[in-house]
Amino acid sequence: MRLINRRPGAGAGRILALIPFVLVLGAYLVGSAARLAETPNDKLLPSLASLGAALQRMAFSIDPRTGDILMLVDTEASLYRLFAALAISVAIGLILGIAIGLLPYMRAGLGAFVAVVSMVPPLALLPILFITMGLGEASKIALIVIGVAPVLIRDVALRVGDLPPQQMIKAQTLGASTWQIVLRMVLPQTLPRLIDSLRLQIGPAWLFLIAAEAIASESGLGYRIFLVRRYLAMDVILTYVAWITLLAFLMDRGLALLQRRAFPWFAAARATG
Amino acid sequence: MSVISVKDVWKEYDDRVVLEGISLEIAPRAFVALVGPSGCGKTTFLRMLLSEERPDRGTIAIDGAPLPDEPDSGRGVVFQRYSVFPHLTVLGNVVLGLELKAAPLLGRLFGASRRAAETEAREILAAVGLGGAEDKYPAQLSGGMQQRLALAQALVAKPKVLLLDEPFGALDPGIRAEIHLLMQRLWHERPLTVVMVTHDMSEAFTLATRVVAFERRRNEPSDGGRYGATITRDIEVWPKRIAGAPRPLRKSSLPGRDDPAALTGDNRDDPAIEGATP
Numbered sequence: 274m275r276l277i278n279r280r281p282g283a284g285a286g287r288i289l290a291l292i293p294f295v296l297v298l299g300a301y302l303v304g305s306a307a308r309l310a311e312t313p314n315d316k317l318l319p320s321l322a323s324l325g326a327a328l329q330r331m332a333f334s335i336d337p338r339t340g341d342i343l344m345l346v347d348t349e350a351s352l353y354r355l356f357a358a359l360a361i362s363v364a365i366g367l368i369l370g371i372a373i374g375l376l377p378y379m380r381a382g383l384g385a386f387v388a389v390v391s392m393v394p395p396l397a398l399l400p401i402l403f404i405t406m407g408l409g410e411a412s413k414i415a416l417i418v419i420g421v422a423p424v425l426i427r428d429v430a431l432r433v434g435d436l437p438p439q440q441m442i443k444a445q446t447l448g449a450s451t452w453q454i455v456l457r458m459v460l461p462q463t464l465p466r467l468i469d470s471l472r473l474q475i476g477p478a479w480l481f482l483i484a485a486e487a488i489a490s491e492s493g494l495g496y497r498i499f500l501v502r503r504y505l506a507m508d509v510i511l512t513y514v515a516w517i518t519l520l521a522f523l524m525d526r527g528l529a530l531l532q533r534r535a536f537p538w539f540a541a542a543r544a545t546g
Numbered sequence: 547m548s549v550i551s552v553k554d555v556w557k558e559y560d561d562r563v564v565l566e567g568i569s570l571e572i573a574p575r576a577f578v579a580l581v582g583p584s585g586c587g588k589t590t591f592l593r594m595l596l597s598e599e600r601p602d603r604g605t606i607a608i609d610g611a612p613l614p615d616e617p618d619s620g621r622g623v624v625f626q627r628y629s630v631f632p633h634l635t636v637l638g639n640v641v642l643g644l645e646l647k648a649a650p651l652l653g654r655l656f657g658a659s660r661r662a663a664e665t666e667a668r669e670i671l672a673a674v675g676l677g678g679a680e681d682k683y684p685a686q687l688s689g690g691m692q693q694r695l696a697l698a699q700a701l702v703a704k705p706k707v708l709l710l711d712e713p714f715g716a717l718d719p720g721i722r723a724e725i726h727l728l729m730q731r732l733w734h735e736r737p738l739t740v741v742m743v744t745h746d747m748s749e750a751f752t753l754a755t756r757v758v759a760f761e762r763r764r765n766e767p768s769d770g771g772r773y774g775a776t777i778t779r780d781i782e783v784w785p786k787r788i789a790g791a792p793r794p795l796r797k798s799s800l801p802g803r804d805d806p807a808a809l810t811g812d813n814r815d816d817p818a819i820e821g822a823t824p
Binding site for chain 1 (some may be wrong): 598616617621627628629631633634642643650652683685686687
């Protein structure tokens with residue numbers, strides 16, 4: 274049988290999915306054990322026990338200096354920035370994306386501008402943001418918005434342009450105004466597609482967040498990672514990286530679930546094209 | 547008085563002539579089928595009737611007034627595909643037409659007016675044979691059911707003119723025959739003037755009162771697109787079909803294939819046979 278026609282069963286598929294995780298974890302444990310056997314104080318590849326201790330220290334006990342649970346405080350600060358920035362980006366992406374995708378005048382006026390702006394490397398703008406907006410929350414949120422919003426705008430504009438022209442004609446023959454077309458046709462059909470591109474933008478959003486927190490911040494997951502870097506505290510860094518990955522993964526799953534629940538028509542409509 | 551009056555319409559793309567000198571008067575309640583080989587501009591002509599395209603020369607008038615510059619609710623349309631909205635249920639697709647008219651700001655109705663609109667929509671859905679499928683999404687319907695829905699959705703806006711762009715072209719023959727019966731019934735029951743583009747001759751002659759053929763008089767590659775298509779045939783279907791007066795099925799009076807040939811009457815066999823005429 275050809276390779277393209279061979280499929281794993283349900284159980285085999287689950288095992289296959291686990292294999293790479295197990296392999297990476299195994300490689301880490303072997304490497305960690307080997308290094309610790311040579312130098313018991315090695316900090317580079319901490320053992321599972323010291324990772325657990327770091328988790329216990331950061332997430333389940335109160336920091337004597339600040340009186341807070343550090344991981345909780347960091348997570349709150351980071352998620353506040355991230356969600357605020359994503360909400361602003363989604364609003365901008367929807368409004369400008371639909372306008373550019375639907376209205377020829379907006380496309381003529383803004384299409385090229387957005388295409389150019391989306392090519393500006395956001396991290397290169399970070400100093401400008403710090404200078405103009407200060408070191409507070411605004412500059413960090415602005416960085417994420419600058420990184421994410423142009424992509425969302427362009428993606429929404431493309432999706433709106435992909436709607437079959439027959440639908441536009443049909444809506445007009447039902448007497449719809451431009452505003453009604455936006456409200457009843459374009460917006461509901463764009464939202465599930467926006468969720469797709471938002472899922473892809475979660476990675477970049479975290480990147481910009483951690484970059485901003487690393488440079489100038491007093492709290493946040495990225496701040497903590499770059500703070501403890503000075504003490505070579507790999508146990509804390511690895512714990513935080515795993516936690517950030519878990520958060521991003523849960524956001525991705527959550528959005529996928531939201532898409533399925535809120536837009537039950539979408540999967541079938543996408544399949545039949 | 548004709549509903550649609552087309553006078554000497556030309557359409558060119560770049561330097562290629564698509565349609566030339568099209569003149570057509572369509573009577574109220576007519577069912578006109580536009581036929582012709584692919585690429586002869588019959589769909590372009592329909593798009594002009596929709597105001598999706600504008601003629602380069604000539605005029606099109608509806609009820610004596612020049613065609614509006616954009617599609618409006620006076621002219622309904624059913625396309626071969628993408629006629630219905632995938633994000634709305636069957637009922638939602640039909641109610642939408644009523645909501646758009648009644649609620650300019652939100653495009654949505656609530657409460658009693660919503661229920662009234664739903665009742666009206668359910669009636670039309672029952673008339674096109676979609677009763678019971680109200681809560682499904684279009685992707686869950688077969689091709690024939692989707693086109694029934696598209697018809698219902700177009701009819702709920704009560705257009706005067708219904709434009710059909712190969713609406714049944716993608717359907718299986720059996721399904722197509724059923725939807726033909728439905729289409730005839732709808733045309734008889736509702737005050738519609740229908741213009742249908744089709745490439746299927748039997749469909750044209752099954753449904754229409756009038757069959758109009760578009761064709762290029764000259765179509766040599768060396769012409770370089772200097773000759774567009776024009777109306778080459780304009781056939782009144784006989785016996786006449788009259789809107790609102792469906793003919794009874796005459797199947798019973800015709801002898802079946804294996805029945806003995808009739809010697810007398812309308813359906814008699816070849817009268818030249820000796821003794822056949824009384």
